[in-house]
Amino acid sequence: MPGRELALSVAAASLLVVAGCSGGSGEEAASCPRPGPAPPEQTALLPDGLSLDRVGTVTEVVSTRGHLTVRAVSAEPIDELTVLIQDAVTAAGYRPAGMDNEGFEAEVFFTAGNYAAGQALVRRAECEGQWDVELVLVEPDTLPTSAGGPPSQNR
Incomplete structure (x- = not known):
C-alpha cells in the first residue's frame, strides 16, 4: 500500500515541521x-x-x-x-x-x-x-x- 505509506510519511513530516517551529512543547506553545x-x-x-x-x-x-x-x-x-x-x-x-x-x-x-x-x-x-x-x-x-x-x- 504505497499510497497509505506516503500519506503517513507526509503526516509525520508535517508534525515534525509544526513541532520544530513551535518553540517549545505542545503544552507550552498552547499556553x-x-x-x-x-x-x-x-x-x-x-x-x-x-x-x-x-x-x-x-x-x-x-x-x-x-x-x-x-x-x-x-x-x-x-x-x-x-x-x-x-x-x-x-x-x-x-x-x-x-x-x-x-x-x-x-x-x-x-x-x-x-x-x-x-x-x-x-x-x-x-x-x-x-x-x-x-x-x-x-x-x-x-x-x-x-x-x-x-x-x-x-x-
Whole structure:
C-alpha cells in the first residue's frame, strides 16, 4: 500500500515541521497565545506622544488616582527593551532618571521637572522569550505647576 505509506510519511513530516517551529512543547506553545491588545478606550488614556508600538503589545491601560498604569508584553531582548521604553517615555516629555538592569528584570525611572514621575518594571513573562512590562506614570495633569506643567507641554 504505497499510497497509505506516503500519506503517513507526509503526516509525520508535517508534525515534525509544526513541532520544530513551535518553540517549545505542545503544552507550552498552547499556553502562550499572542497577547491581545488593550481596547481603544484604554489606549486613548495614553499621554500625548507616548507610543509603545516599538516596545510590544499594550495589553492594558488603567488610570487610578493620578497614576497611569500601562501593561505590555514584549519579545525584545531586555537590553534593547529598556532603551525602547526610555525612548518612548522621553518622546512623551518625561526625562530619564536612571535604569537598573539585572538581566532577569529591569527598572527604568523617569522625572518631570524636579518630580519623580514614573517607572517601568520589566520581568520575565510566563512564556519563554517574552517580557512583562508594567509602566507607571504620574498623569501629566496631576503634576504641580512648579514642575513646569505637563511633560507634553515642556518640549
